[in-house]
Amino acid sequence: MGNDDHHExxxxxxxxxxxxxxxxxxxxxxxxxxxREATSEGLGMMFCLAGLGAGVPGMLQIAxxxxxxxxxxxxxxxxxxxxxxxxxVNNYVQVKVADLGIEKVMGTRADDDQVGKVLQAVRKILNGx
Numbered sequence: 001m002g003n004d005d006h007h008e009x010x011x012x013x014x015x016x017x018x019x020x021x022x023x024x025x026x027x028x029x030x031x032x033x034x035x036r037e038a039t040s041e042g043l044g045m046m047f048c049l050a051g052l053g054a055g056v057p058g059m060l061q062i063a064x065x066x067x068x069x070x071x072x073x074x075x076x077x078x079x080x081x082x083x084x085x086x087x088x089v090n091n092y093v094q095v096k097v098a099d100l101g102i103e104k105v106m107g108t109r110a111d112d113d114q115v116g117k118v119l120q121a122v123r124k125i126l127n128g129x
Contacts, residue, residue: 014067016044021074027097028074030110034118
């Protein structure tokens, strides 16, 4: 309290969790790195997709309690989204790296431009809604 920030919508206190595909391709690395950058920028906090996939009860509850989960999928297989759907956690939005003009190539690294495109898509979702 005692500051001039506006809390009327609770935006400064909302819980945004970021989950990223972290597979073996450049697209997956772009998803992972963008989630880490978004965390560094204070847009949300990266959280553990593997914990949800494993059905860890505490992690599932944290995801359910979040105001928003941002699910970043590297390719058209949508594995991260499928984990959320299988767990019955519905309070999410999805970013699809494949829809950003980034071609998945197994065994290659993401470049900074690819990471930037994904990060921009995350920012757009969080600023637009």
